[in-house]
Amino acid sequence: GSAPVTEILLRTTRRCNQACPFCSAPDRTDCDPAVVRDAILSAGGLFPGATLTMTGGEPTLRPSFPAELALALDQPALHQIQIQTNAVAFARDLDPAAWQASPRLAFFVSLHAVDAAIYDACTGTRGQLDTALRGIRRLIAAEHAVTLNTVVSSLNLAHLPALTEALPALIDGSRRVDLHFSSLICHEGSPDAPRFLVRYTELAPALEHAAALAAERGVLVQSLRSSTHASVPPCVLHPSLRSRDPHRATASPEETGFEDPSRPWTKAASCRLCVESPWCLGVPAPYARRFGLSELTPIAEGECCTS
Numbered sequence: 001g002s003a004p005v006t007e008i009l010l011r012t013t014r015r016c017n018q019a020c021p022f023c024s025a026p027d028r029t030d031c032d033p034a035v036v037r038d039a040i041l042s043a044g045g046l047f048p049g050a051t052l053t054m055t056g057g058e059p060t061l062r063p064s065f066p067a068e069l070a071l072a073l074d075q076p077a078l079h080q081i082q083i084q085t086n087a088v089a090f091a092r093d094l095d096p097a098a099w100q101a102s103p104r105l106a107f108f109v110s111l112h113a114v115d116a117a118i119y120d121a122c123t124g125t126r127g128q129l130d131t132a133l134r135g136i137r138r139l140i141a142a143e144h145a146v147t148l149n150t151v152v153s154s155l156n157l158a159h160l161p162a163l164t165e166a167l168p169a170l171i172d173g174s175r176r177v178d179l180h181f182s183s184l185i186c187h188e189g190s191p192d193a194p195r196f197l198v199r200y201t202e203l204a205p206a207l208e209h210a211a212a213l214a215a216e217r218g219v220l221v222q223s224l225r226s227s228t229h230a231s232v233p234p235c236v237l238h239p240s241l242r243s244r245d246p247h248r249a250t251a252s253p254e255e256t257g258f259e260d261p262s263r264p265w266t267k268a269a270s271c272r273l274c275v276e277s278p279w280c281l282g283v284p285a286p287y288a289r290r291f292g293l294s295e296l297t298p299i300a301e302g303e304c305c306t307s
Helices: 033-046 065-073 116-123 129-141 157-170 200-216 269-273 285-291
Strands: 007-011 051-055 080-085 105-110 145-151 177-182 256-258 265-267
Touching: 007 033, 033 051, 033 065, 051 065, 065 080, 105 129, 116 129, 129 145, 145 157, 157 177, 157 200, 177 200, 256 269, 265 285
Parallel strands: 007 051, 051 080, 080 105, 105 145, 145 177, 256 265
Antiparallel strands: none
8 A cells, every 4th residue: 555645734924814713823923034944954864755835824924935935945854845825926926837747746725615605604704705716827837836725614514515616617628637525624723613614424524525526527536535634534525435545644643532521532432333433533522512523433344445
């Protein structure tokens, strides 16, 4: 099978030009440029072959962002540099063509809706959808690899079919674009996030349907298990979609336990019997408090397509 991917998250800023009510970014101040520089220089030596993901907030808001990206691309020990962004800055403030397209550079772009009103609700903004789409098109025109990340919540669940059906026209049918789905993490810094949770028994079929619609239209959909901490548990997915992705979480006792509400994630006691337990965090603690753990059922050997 494929070896797991090591991803380093470099959270450079909390500042953002959007205000998603389910944001998973911790509440912290901007990193000093010298601290970011040291982190970039150290990353490859500590984790050779890793993917370095520059995130925020919105990392493109930092005046030092172009220099930080250039420095990261200069580190040969890093396999790839990924920028997590909403693409708004690439519509006018930053020219994507300033960076040469390369397999080592990728953009992970949030796009939670293609309907203006739903996009506004998901991002806490007014009228930014067209700007974000323009930024996405400019990234594609510069021949960069682009992954569109849709965080699925009660705000956009019913919109998923329309979003996936609209994508080919919106992105000019580009085959350089992947579609990625994330579920809510419910970080403690976003106390309102649990209000937007969707039961996995509703969420999983909606994701599977949207993925099938996108595939029919020639849009590549990443594994529904590739979102690490923002993936749904594999047991709620159809067995054909349970393949273990190289980009996956590893359950650690600091993050998750069994029937333990004190940790950020929790699993049912029966999950001890699941063949996928080492790679499953369970559910966010706020999800467990709201919906319980009855949806979690152990997967036996042979019931899961492993990578």
